[in-house]
Amino acid sequence: MSSFYYDTVAGQRHGIAAWMMSTDHKKIGIMYLIALLLFFSVGTSIGVLMRLSLISPGTFMKAQTYNRMFTIHGIVQIFLFIIPGIPVSFGNFFLPLLIGARDVAFPRINRFAWWLYLTGACLVLASLFFGGGALDTGWTFYTPYSIETRTNVSVAVLGVFVLGFSSILTGLNFVTTIHRLRAPGMTWHRMPLFVWTLYATGWVQILATPVIAISLLLIILERFFGLGFFNPAKGGDPVLFEHMFWIYSHPAVYIMILPAMGIISEVIPVFSRKNVFGYRAIAYSAIAIAAVGYLVWGHHMFTSGESDISRVVFSFITFIVAVPTGIKVFNWLATLNKGSIRVDAPLLFALTFIFLFSIGGLTGLIQSALSVNLDLHGTYWIVAHFHYVMFGGMGFAFLAAIHYWFPKMFGKMYDDRRAKIGWLFLFIGFNMLYFSMFILGLNGMPRRYFDYPPQYFSGHLVSTIGSWILVTGLVILLRNFIIALVKGLEAPDNPWGGRTLEWTIPSPPPHENFEEIPVITRGPYYYGE
Amino acid sequence: MRNLLIAFTAACVMLLTVFYAGVGGREEFPSGASGDVGVKEHTGRSIPLDAVFYDEQGHELALGQLFGKPVVLSLIYYTCSGICPLLLSAIADVTSKLQFAPGKDYALITISFDPEDTPGSARELKKNYMKPVGGAFPAEAWSFLTGTRENIAKILDAVGFTVKKDDIQGFSHPAALVVLSADGKIIRYVYTEGDGYFASRSSVAFQPFDLSLAIGDAAKGKTGLSVSRALAYCFSRPSKGQEAFFNILKISGVIIVFLVLSFFVYLVASGRKQRIRKGP
Numbered sequence: 173m174s175s176f177y178y179d180t181v182a183g184q185r186h187g188i189a190a191w192m193m194s195t196d197h198k199k200i201g202i203m204y205l206i207a208l209l210l211f212f213s214v215g216t217s218i219g220v221l222m223r224l225s226l227i228s229p230g231t232f233m234k235a236q237t238y239n240r241m242f243t244i245h246g247i248v249q250i251f252l253f254i255i256p257g258i259p260v261s262f263g264n265f266f267l268p269l270l271i272g273a274r275d276v277a278f279p280r281i282n283r284f285a286w287w288l289y290l291t292g293a294c295l296v297l298a299s300l301f302f303g304g305g306a307l308d309t310g311w312t313f314y315t316p317y318s319i320e321t322r323t324n325v326s327v328a329v330l331g332v333f334v335l336g337f338s339s340i341l342t343g344l345n346f347v348t349t350i351h352r353l354r355a356p357g358m359t360w361h362r363m364p365l366f367v368w369t370l371y372a373t374g375w376v377q378i379l380a381t382p383v384i385a386i387s388l389l390l391i392i393l394e395r396f397f398g399l400g401f402f403n404p405a406k407g408g409d410p411v412l413f414e415h416m417f418w419i420y421s422h423p424a425v426y427i428m429i430l431p432a433m434g435i436i437s438e439v440i441p442v443f444s445r446k447n448v449f450g451y452r453a454i455a456y457s458a459i460a461i462a463a464v465g466y467l468v469w470g471h472h473m474f475t476s477g478e479s480d481i482s483r484v485v486f487s488f489i490t491f492i493v494a495v496p497t498g499i500k501v502f503n504w505l506a507t508l509n510k511g512s513i514r515v516d517a518p519l520l521f522a523l524t525f526i527f528l529f530s531i532g533g534l535t536g537l538i539q540s541a542l543s544v545n546l547d548l549h550g551t552y553w554i555v556a557h558f559h560y561v562m563f564g565g566m567g568f569a570f571l572a573a574i575h576y577w578f579p580k581m582f583g584k585m586y587d588d589r590r591a592k593i594g595w596l597f598l599f600i601g602f603n604m605l606y607f608s609m610f611i612l613g614l615n616g617m618p619r620r621y622f623d624y625p626p627q628y629f630s631g632h633l634v635s636t637i638g639s640w641i642l643v644t645g646l647v648i649l650l651r652n653f654i655i656a657l658v659k660g661l662e663a664p665d666n667p668w669g670g671r672t673l674e675w676t677i678p679s680p681p682p683h684e685n686f687e688e689i690p691v692i693t694r695g696p697y698y699y700g701e
Numbered sequence: 702m703r704n705l706l707i708a709f710t711a712a713c714v715m716l717l718t719v720f721y722a723g724v725g726g727r728e729e730f731p732s733g734a735s736g737d738v739g740v741k742e743h744t745g746r747s748i749p750l751d752a753v754f755y756d757e758q759g760h761e762l763a764l765g766q767l768f769g770k771p772v773v774l775s776l777i778y779y780t781c782s783g784i785c786p787l788l789l790s791a792i793a794d795v796t797s798k799l800q801f802a803p804g805k806d807y808a809l810i811t812i813s814f815d816p817e818d819t820p821g822s823a824r825e826l827k828k829n830y831m832k833p834v835g836g837a838f839p840a841e842a843w844s845f846l847t848g849t850r851e852n853i854a855k856i857l858d859a860v861g862f863t864v865k866k867d868d869i870q871g872f873s874h875p876a877a878l879v880v881l882s883a884d885g886k887i888i889r890y891v892y893t894e895g896d897g898y899f900a901s902r903s904s905v906a907f908q909p910f911d912l913s914l915a916i917g918d919a920a921k922g923k924t925g926l927s928v929s930r931a932l933a934y935c936f937s938r939p940s941k942g943q944e945a946f947f948n949i950l951k952i953s954g955v956i957i958v959f960l961v962l963s964f965f966v967y968l969v970a971s972g973r974k975q976r977i978r979k980g981p
Contacts, residue, residue, distance in 0.1 A: 214716050235925060316739070342963075351968040379961050386953065401946060403864075405738040405873065408946070416950075485812075618910060623925070625913070 176583065176680045198681060200286050201265030202581065205574075208253055208261055209650075211293070215248035216646065223605070223639040225622075226632050235622040239308035242620060244300070248625050251332050252293055254566055255424055258431035260289070261376075262340055262573045263370050265581060267346060269674035269681065270364045272355025277348040281341050288338035295331030299324040310620065312421070315402035315413040317495070319394050326395050329388045336385045339427075343377025346370050353484035355673075357692035361455070364672045364696040365448065365608070368455040369434030373464040375448035376423045376430075380466070382422035387413060411477050426465040426551025428562065430458055431528075432569030433500055436522045439576050440504050441697040442670045443519035444511025448697045450503040457496035464493045471540055475549045483542055497533055501526060516668070517591035521572035528564025532557055535610065553613025559606045570694035571598075571649065578653065579663030583680040586656035594652060598645030606639025632669060672696050738873045741861035743887055745924045748859040750885045754812065756848040757827050759820040764810075764856075765885070767844055771807040771919035772787075773891075773912070774879040776862055778815035779822040779847075784876045785904040789826070791893065792878070793833040798909040799916070804842035807916050811843070814864055815872065816850045823847050837888060860887065878907065880915040882922045889915040889925045 177198040180186055185193055191203055222241050225232045233241065250688040264282065268275055274611045276282050301308045303324035309317055316327050350371050354363070390401045391413070400406025441448040448454065470478060470486030478486075504526060513519070535557045539545050548554065579585055612631040617624060624632070673690060674681070750765030775792060777785040792809065801807050813823070823845035831840060846854075857864065864874035878891040891912055893905045918925050 210712055210716060320739075348968065349966070352974045354973060375961075375965075378964075379957070382957050616910065618908070623914065625910075 175677075175682060177683050178680065181683065193283070195275070195283050196683070196687075197264050197268050197276050197279065197282060200282055201261050201263075203286060204256065204264060204289070205261040205581075207289070207293070208237070208257065209251040211248050215245055215253060216643065218245040218248070220536055220639050223636040227629075227636045229623040236308065238622045240306040243307045243310055247307070247328065247332070248294060249562075250311050251335050252296065254428045254562055256289060256335070256339065256342075257428060257566060258570060258573065259346065259370060259373055259427075259668065262366075262492065262577060263342075263346060263431060263433070266577065266674055267349060267367060267370055268353070269677070270367050270672055270696075271350065271353060271358055271683055272673050272686060272692065273349065273353035273655030274684050274689075276344050276345050277352055281345055285338045285341040285345070288341070289332055290335075292331045292335035292338060295334060296328050296532055297331075297400040297562070299326075299328035299331060302327060312417060313388070313391060313413075314417075315391065315394075315410045318391055318512065319402065326392050329391055333385055333388045333392075336381045336388075337434075339377050340381045343374040346373075347374035347378065349482040350374070355689050355692055360690075361452065361694050362692050363455075365437035365451070365454055365458075366431070366434035369430040369437070369458045373427050373430045374426050375450075376462050376465070380420045380423040380427075383416060384424075387416035387420070388417075411473065412475050414476055415469070418472045419466075422469040422472065423462075423465050425561070426461055428566045430461060431567045432525070433458065435573040436504060436567045437500075438670075438672070439518050439522040439572050440507050441699075442576075442668050443516060444508050444513045445669070445699050446507055446697075447695065447699055448503070449506035449509075450499075451695065451697075453499050454503050457499045460496040462492065464489065464496070468493055471545070474542060474545045479546075487540055487542045487545075491537065494533060494537055501530060502532075514602055516575075517586075517588050517595065518572050518576035518668070520592060520595055521568050521575055524595070525565060525568040525572060528560055528568060528602070532562075532564055535560065548613060550618050551613035552609040552617045552619055555619050556606045556609035556613060557611070564606070575653075576657070576668070577674075578678045579667045580681070582657060582660075583663050584656045584660030585663045585667065586652050586660055590652040590655075591649060594645050594648035596645070597641055597648060601638045601642030601645055603642070605635050606638070608632075608634040608638065662686055663670075671698055722924045737850040738863055738865050738875060740875045740877055740890060741863070742887065742890055743859065743861040746859065746887055747885045748881065748887065749855050752848070752852045752855050754819050754852060755823075757820055757824040757845055767775070767808060767810055768881075768885055770805070770883050771888075771916050772881045772883075772885075773807060773809050773916070774856070774860070774881060775809070775811045776814055776860070776864075776879075777811060777876075778872055778874075779813050779818040779826055779845075780815065781871060783871070784905060788893070789830050789877050790833065791907050793830050795907040795909055795912055796834055796838065799913055801913070801916055804839040806920070807842075809843040812844065812846045812848065812853070812856060814853050814862075814874070816848070816853060818847045820847055876905065878912070880912070882919045882921050884922075886922065886924070888919040889922070891915055931972055 175181070180190055184190060191199055194200065197616070200568050218241055221232070222238065222245060222411055223267055225238055225241075229235075229238075264276070267273075304322040305324055307313075307321070307328050308325045309321060309323070309324055309325060311327065313329060318329075349364070350367060391397075393399045394401055394403070398406075401408045401412045404410065408636060437454055468486060468490045469488045474483055474487075515523075535553070539553065539557060575586070575591060608631045612628060612635070613619075615628065615631070617628045617631070664677045665677065665679050667679075668675075673686075676690065677686060704741070748764070750763065752764050753761055754764060755828060756762055767884050775788060777788060779785075781831060789811070792811075796803055796809070811826075827840075827843065827845045831838065831843070834843070860879045862875060864872050866872055876893060880888045891907055893907060897937070915925070
């Protein structure tokens with residue numbers, strides 16, 4: 173029997189060092205996955221506490237604590253979980269496997285990016301304790317408040333800056349890997365679709381992340397040296413920061429969601445036993461989303477003071493970006509059509525992704541209409557939309573991925589029934605939690621508020637109860653994995669009948685992935701049609 | 702594997718504790734550093750009610766005489782042609798959407814921070830803005846005051862406003878409302894939330910939601926955090942030095958795009974890596 177990737181090899185480091193000093197993409201992927209789950213747990217717990225406070229403002233926490241809570245919730249979930257998310261964990265583990273390579277193009281840079289990620293996370297953590305303590309700016313760090321607040325913006329922003337570099341390096345690494353290390357015979361159009369989305373994401377990371385690095389640096393300069401880039405009294409402009417922030421952060425939405433779409437494109441053909449419908453359309457629409465996604469950032473600032481012409485243009489391009497997304501959704505549905513569908517947990521999560529992400533996407537169209545946006549922009553509607561896209565989208569794709577690849581990564585099977593019970597709780601809780609926010613928003617409940625007049629109470633109550641159900645679901649899923657790790661059955665090499673390369677090797681994969689690099693002769697989802 | 706699980710759970714609990722300790726630990730009100738022009742919030746402090754001002758008729762009165770109920774205070778100057786008229790319109794507009802009775806549940810006070818303004822100009826302004834607020838609005842519920850340099854400085858200091866006289870004409874100043882309790886304590890700052898259309902009437906606007914919450918709190922004497930800190934400024938001149946900064950941004954943008962493009966061209970040109978296929 174060959175040795176698995178996590179077995180210690182004679183003559184190499186042992187214990188923690190065997191992991192931390194490893195350049196094996198699989199070990200790095202697993203470490204990222206653990207860190208992501210850790211931060212996700214923290215971010216989610218803070219979110220639940222905020223919901224708790226909202227059914228009785230002032231009882232559980234004070235207003236300023238609430239401000240800090242929603243900021244930390246945002247920073248942890250966005251910068252430590254969602255943005256690195258799927259690429260660093262599943263991307264690292266599976267990209268080389270999917271294209272028939274032994275590792276990524278730059279294994280040491282990969283390890284360095286992991287260390288940078290840890291450093292950034294530690295800096296964010298440290299910002300809670302030094303100087304003015306946890307931030308209260310919101311995760312967007314908008315000026316002028318982020319310049320003026322006494323809370324510890326500088327250290328947190330430095331942390332996010334470092335995380336940005338980790339992200340750039342990962343993108344660079346993946347793009348080079350995809351160009352250089354594909355197995356013989358694996359042409360661009362024989363690549364699995366997850367690889368296509370990682371490719372598109374890689375370019376977004378390389379091109380967009382430097383912009384946020386620069387803008388965050390400017391905040392630090394302004395706080396320490398009073399340079400005044402964003403201070404109108406010194407010739408600057410606070411709206412400029414919003415532009416620079418969203419020029420990165422809108423493409424960052426696609427850094428989060430593109431790999432998620434890649435996961436769905438992997439899962440659906442396998443569980444409907446059918447070649448994916450419209451391979452090229454799905455692949456190219458990923459590139460199209462990445463490209464057009466650069467040009468829509470202005471829709472975050474319809475109410476911040478933009479010229480009417482730019483608002484109309486941004487609104488229009490925002491409608492355009494929905495087209496490639498629609499293409500993907502229709503192709504997934506067409507793949508399911510007449511397939512021999514097996515609803516195992518991975519497919520269940522993938523289908524839920526399509527449902528929730530469609531709600532998120534369609535409400536996105538509603539608010540990208542300029543006139544409607546002016547009314548909805550400052551309300552809970554946006555919070556609801558955002559969580560449908562991020563959690564309902566990326567979150568559920570992440571869960572689909574972990575249910576799909578868990579047997580391969582750990583060599584154990586989990587209990588399918590328990591996963592489905594967890595899904596049920598999660599699905600009900602999720603919709604109670606966030607759908608009530610759409611209604612609250614339409615009724616005029618402004619976002620970020622600690623307190624509200626009594627007529628909004630019932631909406632908040634439903635939402636908070638939803639958050640408890642949702643967390644129950646998450647705990648059931650997590651417990652299921654822990655049980656599987658400790659006493660799960662051995663996983664076969666190919667439990668789902670997948671056709672991509674990772675299923676041709678043992679579970680878990682051996683050190684060098686492939687004993688012999690395979691030669692590819694056909695597309696990734698060949699089911700004998 | 703079991704060790705990994707224990708380590709994960711322990712790390713999770715530790716991180717949670719650390720985050721909660723960090724987030725929950727402190728409870729001071731945040732406040733801005735004093736920039737050149739801006740608002741440094743002084744929530745919870747009181748303003749000097751003995752400061753003397755002149756009403757629209759030129760009669761002297763101590764500020765305290767206008768209190769005894771919650772007050773919505775605005776600070777502008779009367780010759781201002783920038784944001785001030787929009788701000789006053791926004792006040793007039795939002796009062797009609799409040800459930801409180803003006804004059805009974807709250808009063809409006811507008812003070813000019815320009816010592817050269819006179820009760821005469823205050824009278825003109827009042828005449829203008831009593832029209833949009835409607836007939837039911839009692840005239841004594843909105844006072845337009847003028848005052849001397851010292852008294853103006855006292856009030857500006859107390860509420861934390863910094864304004865600056867410009868070289869050419871007028872002032873640079875922030876545009877925000879200060880909501881005070883019946884005994885002059887600062888309850889909350891309310892900032893504008895306009896729709897951002899410069900041409901439209903409501904490019905400066907106050908949310909009835911915000912002002913209701915603030916007046917409600919003022920009646921109870923309960924201080925609160927100002928929630929939406931999007932501060933509007935009024936500048937009587939275009940700011941200098943922006944062009945140079947934008948040029949720096951343009952140049953760095955071009956450099957980044959150039960580097961990324963050359964990387965792409967290199968990758969495409971160099972093609973796939975030639976590998977020696979390792980046997981078992």
